[in-house]
Amino acid sequence: MEYVYAALILHEADQEISEESVSDVLQAAGVDDDEPRVKALIAALEDVDIEEAVAEAAVGAPAPAAPAAGEEEPEEEEAPEEEEEDTSGEGLGELFG
Numbered sequence: 001m002e003y004v005y006a007a008l009i010l011h012e013a014d015q016e017i018s019e020e021s022v023s024d025v026l027q028a029a030g031v032d033d034d035e036p037r038v039k040a041l042i043a044a045l046e047d048v049d050i051e052e053a054v055a056e057a058a059v060g061a062p063a064p065a066a067p068a069a070g071e072e073e074p075e076e077e078e079a080p081e082e083e084e085e086d087t088s089g090e091g092l093g094e095l096f097g
Contacts, residue, residue, distance in 0.1 A: 011050045
């Protein structure tokens with residue numbers, strides 16, 4: 001999965017997604033890159049429109065599974081009364097625009 005994340009980081013930074021750049025990102029993250037896997041990723045992404053793929057993945061994400069028959073659905077915790085800082089744009093969501 002870290003190989004795909006490296007490609008997404010490069011894409012989001014408007015950098016070329018190449019074997020060298022993916023390897024550099026992986027090494028910077030402390031991941032020992034596997035040259036054949038990097039080559040396979042680059043080959044697989046050759047004809048992929050990453051923007052379109054990310055948009056489709058976001059739209060086609062599966063809904064959470066409903067509890068099985070006879071099982072009780074866990075109660076949701078109530079939100080605290082004080083306002084919390086909006087962090088909805090942080091984390092992995094930022095990778096996708």
